[in-house]
Amino acid sequence: MPANPTPLVRGEKANRREQIMAAAAELFAHHGFHGVGIDDIGAAVGISGPALYRHFRSKDAILGEMLGSISHYLLEGGTARAEAGGTPAELLAALVRFHVDFALDHPALITVQERNLANLTDSDRRQVRALQRQYVEVWVQAIRAAVPGLGERQARSAAHAVFGLINSTPYNRHLGDEELVDLLCRLALGALSAAG
Amino acid sequence: MPANPTPLVRGEKANRREQIMAAAAELFAHHGFHGVGIDDIGAAVGISGPALYRHFRSKDAILGEMLGSISHYLLEGGTARAEAGGTPAELLAALVRFHVDFALDHPALITVQERNLANLTDSDRRQVRALQRQYVEVWVQAIRAAVPGLGERQARSAAHAVFGLINSTPYNRHLGDEELVDLLCRLALGALSAAG
DNA sequence: ACCGGATGTGAGCGTTCGCTAACCTGCCGC
DNA sequence: GCGGCAGGTTAGCGAACGCTCACATCCGGT
Numbered sequence: 104m105p106a107n108p109t110p111l112v113r114g115e116k117a118n119r120r121e122q123i124m125a126a127a128a129e130l131f132a133h134h135g136f137h138g139v140g141i142d143d144i145g146a147a148v149g150i151s152g153p154a155l156y157r158h159f160r161s162k163d164a165i166l167g168e169m170l171g172s173i174s175h176y177l178l179e180g181g182t183a184r185a186e187a188g189g190t191p192a193e194l195l196a197a198l199v200r201f202h203v204d205f206a207l208d209h210p211a212l213i214t215v216q217e218r219n220l221a222n223l224t225d226s227d228r229r230q231v232r233a234l235q236r237q238y239v240e241v242w243v244q245a246i247r248a249a250v251p252g253l254g255e256r257q258a259r260s261a262a263h264a265v266f267g268l269i270n271s272t273p274y275n276r277h278l279g280d281e282e283l284v285d286l287l288c289r290l291a292l293g294a295l296s297a298a299g
Numbered sequence: 300m301p302a303n304p305t306p307l308v309r310g311e312k313a314n315r316r317e318q319i320m321a322a323a324a325e326l327f328a329h330h331g332f333h334g335v336g337i338d339d340i341g342a343a344v345g346i347s348g349p350a351l352y353r354h355f356r357s358k359d360a361i362l363g364e365m366l367g368s369i370s371h372y373l374l375e376g377g378t379a380r381a382e383a384g385g386t387p388a389e390l391l392a393a394l395v396r397f398h399v400d401f402a403l404d405h406p407a408l409i410t411v412q413e414r415n416l417a418n419l420t421d422s423d424r425r426q427v428r429a430l431q432r433q434y435v436e437v438w439v440q441a442i443r444a445a446v447p448g449l450g451e452r453q454a455r456s457a458a459h460a461v462f463g464l465i466n467s468t469p470y471n472r473h474l475g476d477e478e479l480v481d482l483l484c485r486l487a488l489g490a491l492s493a494a495g
Numbered sequence: 496a497c498c499g500g501a502t503g504t505g506a507g508c509g510t511t512c513g514c515t516a517a518c519c520t521g522c523c524g525c
Numbered sequence: 526g527c528g529g530c531a532g533g534t535t536a537g538c539g540a541a542c543g544c545t546c547a548c549a550t551c552c553g554g555t
């Protein structure tokens with residue numbers, strides 16, 4: 104039945120961990136970390152219950168790796184744009200666009216990252232927090248460069264607010280993707296330019 | 300020991316339900332609905348475990364009443380301002396200010412309302428959703444009146460985005476209350492005025 | 496041909512959860 | 526001053542949870 108047997112199957116097997124993480128993200132986003140059982144996650148990828156422990160050390164480890172890779176991706180993308188050069192306004196627009204794209208491409212991940220930080224192991228939470236702080240710092244620098252007359256703390260608050268603005272939309276899609284990206288970018292940049 | 304014995308004590312007893320709801324809100328906001336046990340809530344108000352069932356029918360009922368009263372309060376405050384008259388810009392500013400005040404006065408409530416809708420009973424969720432829809436509608440009308448050239452769906456998305464902006468800040472308070480209220484109002488109105 | 500590691504299953508463990516039951520206590524109205 | 530009710534306690538039930546274990550299966554390399 105499968106047209107291209109080995110490579111696709113092999114690909115699927117190698118991607119089991121990511122497949123599990125994607126399913127878990129969806130479930131965590133909808134019901135919360137403690138509202139999802141090991142069996143639910145297993146069922147969502149077609150295996151059942153304890154088979155997950157062939158791929159992850161624990162349920163906490165799934166969340167830990169999920170949030171870890173998200174914050175890593177965001178920080179990397181943010182610093183890359185910061186180092187790319189351009190005017191302050193261009194950099195800010197690039198950061199906004201980057202974050203918006205991520206939020207709309209991975210609504211479940213953004214939701215989990217926003218809501219389930221407190222459910223991490225202590226050590227996982229420390230790591231994720233550190234990455235998040237660095238990411239916020241990239242934004243703070245960009246905001247202060249583009250919007251004159253803003254203190255560091257005000258810029259930090261504004262950054263968090265803009266994250267909230269962007270992250271809130273994933274599950275409220277009344278608009279087409281293209282139009283929504285455009286609207287969110289305008290809203291975010293409009294907010295920031297009114298901050299000074 | 301108590302200075303004014305009867306009235307205060309009686310007041311406290313009459314307020315037991317609200318006292319429980321306030322403690323539960325804090326716990327739900329931090330750990331998620333399923334991450335909080337009946338015993339945790341009891342301990343937070345100085346009684347232990349099953350005594351809660353003298354005041355609430357179930358754990359779900361606590362969340363249900365909590366989210367119900369929040370959405371009721373928001374809708375009431377929103378419609379009151381909508382009916383108060385004034386220019387479209389003034390109305391929008393009043394709505395923003397109202398929502399910001401609520402978010403900063405009751406950070407835990409706003410957080411729970413944002414994150415734990417899915418944990419409600421089906422019937423509770425229907426009721427809360429209905430109230431929320433009406434509240435959003437108040438905003439949609441106000442936004443379209445104040446910002447020309449915005450379709451209904453764009454206005455709805457913008458409203459959700461602004462809720463996200465405002466609701467995100469409760470636990471990120473680097474600024475004093477006064478300054479934060481001011482900043483959030485400017486950000487929200489700046490975002491909306493850039494939406495057109 | 497066969498062995499070994501990777502992957503999955505089902506049973507079942509100890510714990511925790513939401514909730515009920517039975518009982519106790521102090522206060523208010525008669 | 527006493528009876529009843531509001532509000533609290535502890536014990537414990539049944540279910541669900543995270544996780545381990547012993548065992549089955551499949552598949553690639555020698």
